[in-house]
Amino acid sequence: MKKNKFFLLVIVGLTGISLTSPASAATPKMPARIISLSPSATENLFALGVGKTVVAVDDNSNFPAGVPTSNLSSFNPNVEAIVKFKPDLVILQATATKAEAVAKQLKTLKISVYLEKTPSDLDGVYKEITDLGALTGKQLKARILINTIKVARITAIATAKKRTSVTFFHEVDNNLYSATSSTFIGKVYADFNLKNIADGAAKADDAGYPQLQNEYVISQNPKIIFLADAQYGENVAKVSARTGWGNIAAVKNSNVIELPADIPSRWGPRIADFYRLVADAIQPIN
Secondary structure: OOOOHHHHHHHHHHHOOOOOOOOOOOOOOOOOOEEEOOHHHHHHHHHOOOHHHEEEEOOOOOOOOOOOEOOOOOOOOOHHHHHOOOOOEEEEEOOOOOHHHHHHHHHHOOOEEEEEOOOOOHHHHHHHHHHHHHHHOOHHHHHHHHHHHHHHHHHHHHHHOOOOOEEEEEEOOOOOEOOOOOOHHHHHHHOOOEEEHHHHHHHHOOOOOOEOOHHHHHHHOOOEEEEOOHHHOOOHHHHHOOOOHHHOHHHHOOOEEEOOOOHHHOOOOOHHHHHHHHHHHHOOOO
């Protein structure tokens, strides 16, 4: 994520970040061989400028172009397969199968582990960027990246926030799983004063991703529908053809938005793009 010098100076000026490091600061040994078993962490590492030290990423990491893909699994990490890459730092998702046991084995082998937790809000997003910046010696770049996201968020909200609440449905997949306002995805929409129909079904899933019923979505009559599953083939035509959906306000008024692949589910630099996409989608809606 390259920015011109003028942009960096503006961000630095706004945030009071110093471009110089204290002369007395210790210089710890930085990792030279990183494995990322998280698509979000992969994007963060490359945005921080340490992509050359990433020797392998999991089978779901696909951005930016040219990441060192492998068949390593983020969901079912295998210690033997990981060790073959001779890493000195492994980014491991806390929700992965036997994550704690895998982390313990790697640490026994003198391999550092960063146990990544799925954020529930933007503070969690910023924390991961800060942590990865500290681990890789890119603290300043982490702060600049965080402030870039903050500026994009503030700008997007200012251009499109609704005075009166507009109902929406965020579709995770065509089984009608959604994301409530307790998730970091839901909180992006909440920043625009949008009303999430999934919140009414929050008790259906404690993790914040309930499965809604077809009749429930129809009865809620959302004014806008966001398709996070467009990358898997869902589109405006298919949504319009669903039984009973033709009378939903979002469908009748052509407010069904096909979101680009992965952007809503990645907590990293492209969350700024998510804010801009939501802003553009809701701006013309009354």
